[in-house]
Amino acid sequence: MDRYDYIEAIVIYIRSVTGINFQLQLKDILRAYYKYKGLTYGMPDFYGGDQKNDGWVKENATFYQIFAPTRLKDSLKTEIEKKFKDDLEGLLKIVYKEKKWKGNINKFIFIVNTIDGNLPHDSNSYFDNLVEKLNKEYCINIDHLVSNCDYIRDLLEEIDDIDVLKKISATLRIKSIVDYNAVSETLIISLIEEISGNISHQYLGSKSFEKYQRVSSANKIIINKLEGKKEEIENIIEKLDIVDKAINVINQDILFENKFDRVKNFIINKYEDLSKEYKGEDLYKILISETLSYTNNNSMAEIPMKFLIIYIFDKCDIFEKEEVKLSDIT
Incomplete structure (x- = not known):
């Protein structure tokens, strides 16, 4: 705690x-x-x-x-x-x-x-x-x-x-x-606001970021039947350096040091619950909708929330993982 x-x-x-x-x-x-x-x-x-x-x-x-x-x-x-x-x-x-x-x-x-x-x-x-x-x-x-x-x-x-x-x-x-695992609206909003600010600054050209190192491949989108969202996911993955920068900033919070991990674990748990009932694009949409319900302005938070969820998706913490062939690692 x-x-x-x-x-x-x-x-x-x-x-x-x-x-x-x-x-x-x-x-x-x-x-x-x-x-x-x-x-x-x-x-x-x-x-x-x-x-x-x-x-x-x-x-x-x-x-x-x-x-x-x-x-x-x-x-x-x-x-x-x-x-x-x-x-x-x-x-x-x-x-x-x-x-x-x-x-x-x-x-x-x-x-x-x-x-x-x-x-x-x-x-x-x-x-x-x-x-x-x-x-x-x-x-x-x-x-x-x-x-x-x-x-x-x-x-x-x-x-x-x-x-x-x-x-x-x-x-x-x-x-x-005191619930260590509890994630309040304040926690989520502060992370979303940081991501949103980075999106605005990058598109206005006043801030530059390092190139994001992608983890997943396009095959993960196919495995999880997200072809209808492929263009959106691919476009966001290219810009996920925005989220990396936000994480670096919020993890310097002197009040507590694990803000991102707690929000990430909250989203993973939410995904695991929803995946029992939903699959594919329906699961993707309802996960975004459910996590947005913890913010106070859905319209402003939707894009940064997608960045956050796709970041966790790319890190292989949610959605089915790609199989790694022995030939790929030898």
Whole structure:
């Protein structure tokens, strides 16, 4: 397992949590993150009244408010704006008028659990305008951030020590459900995007690649009854240096080093399942269709996905292999 597995599992898990449990789970994550950074994260006991402080970093006066609605009275946008305003105004009063929490705020971070969605738009700069108004009122200059679980992902990616991520996973009781073999949409899309970018650059003439060393011959196309796709396959094989270059780039990902192998194994497993029911051109088409279902834009991903599948085809990892005669190797 690598850092990516743990980060992905943690983020997927916290997105599924609502209400006070979301705040409690973030406490464990933030406490571990700030300890890794040499700082102290504390969370007041909410049963005694948190005094508008869901958690704070004592050394740099960073305050958190955490919002994970279980049901909405109004629109999510309206609810977030109202909660942000109430919490920030309440915190400013407690800190600057009542002189609690060491009497100072440097940064106010407001985290919303939007589950699998995005934050509502802020086209009117509601949060910026409100903070500017309150800064003037209190003669202060606090910074602010409104974010969702993407913020937690960004923090986790700063942790280079995998043991810290393992400890967080264990604390959240999700370490045992981290699936090393799982391939997420993010993994596939990042590889497809790299291949797509290489296709664009090569055809625009701004990037050159080394000549691709083909493994299979035209006979493999015949063996697998893919004659109707022969021209497409042959044309792509000539340009598979594009995929070689993409693999070299993505395998340098500092988050984890085996991204391509995991996607490749995913496609091989998908092929093995589909080959029990489909053959020839039907198998080729359904394999492309099935793998495209893991991306978020089929029309843009179709060509690079074909490049990827034909690359694996040429490497003899999928479809029936050509027989090697003894005379060919003597």
